[in-house]
Amino acid sequence: MPNNDRLLVQILLLGLLGASLWVLAPFWSALFWAAVLSFASWPVMRWLTRVLKGRQSVAAGLLTGVWIILVAVPLVVLGFNLADHIRDATALIKGFQVEGLPPPPSWLASVPLVGGRLVSIWETLDQQGSALFATVQPYLGQVGNFLLVRSAKIGGGFLELALSLILVFFFYRDGPRLAAFVESLLERLIGDRAxxxxxxxxxxxxxxxxxxxGTAVAQALLAYIGFMIAGIPGALLLGLLTFACSLIMVPPLVWGPAVGWLIWQGEIGMAIFLGIWGFFIISGVDNILKPYLISRGGNLPLVVVLLGVFGGILAFGFMGLFLGPTLLAVAYSLLSDWVAHKAPAGLPPREERSPPL
Incomplete structure (x- = not known):
């Protein structure tokens, strides 16, 4: 009878655990990013707590405010700027529809091999602009629906980010208690190896x-050098934007429009240079430097780190950049412990066992 009661209690506990995970499921992404932010900046949190003479809640509030200023405010400004650009683009398209295209730029005809053809296409589009807009009008609705869905996903991402910045305060404030709880839980599960x-x-x-x-800093520095060589105005600001975009692994969002601006200005040679520099140097360094920095200082083979980084990104998106190497590191360590484990108690060593008949 006691065994049946114990089994019933275990089933109830498993059911309670499953229900709790189900309730928390919509917030896993926000919880994950809050944990990563708090963990990455925990040395700063400890220093700030010492400066404030142990007032952990005040330190948590101040550091959360810093994250809001560094992350949330630039994204809000970017959102308003994007809305302005969309409005300007809409007005530009309506102007093209009514007044036609402007004269082709002077550099277009000088493009080697295809310059004359490009000018002819430009003039054809200018003459048949109304017919062209009538042809593509049925597809504009589909494009609008696609953009609406993407905008909704981006809006959901902003909400998750806002929730992460709220949750990070509680991770800062209650971090030691959470760490002690996790350690106690692991000790119950796996014993001394917790x-x-x-x-x-x-x-x-x-x-x-x-x-x-580290990779974002390197990409920002390389982008700044490339923008300076190509003569792009505001190279320092664009370098800082490259740092921000590198954190989410999309630096082409910065150097790509710069290449387009150079082409529009007729600087074809510099545009080709910046395109090659951006593709092979700025974006290419991510594939070399990031795995090296992640594997540096650890006992994991570089191939495990590479598989963890790229496989994690393919499986889980940007979150997989953290999940992939962590999961493979734990799995690799578990397998290493299992392989190196001694023979179970009661069995003689391998060399003393009787050979099979």
């Missing part, structure tokens, strides 16, 4: 954070 795996996960996440930030 501390080892906690350090393994913590070290892996810290190296991933260092790899992401």
């Amino acid at each position: 501390q080892h795996y906690l350090e393994l996960v913590a070290g892996t996440v810290q190296r991933v954070v260092n790899g992401v930030i």
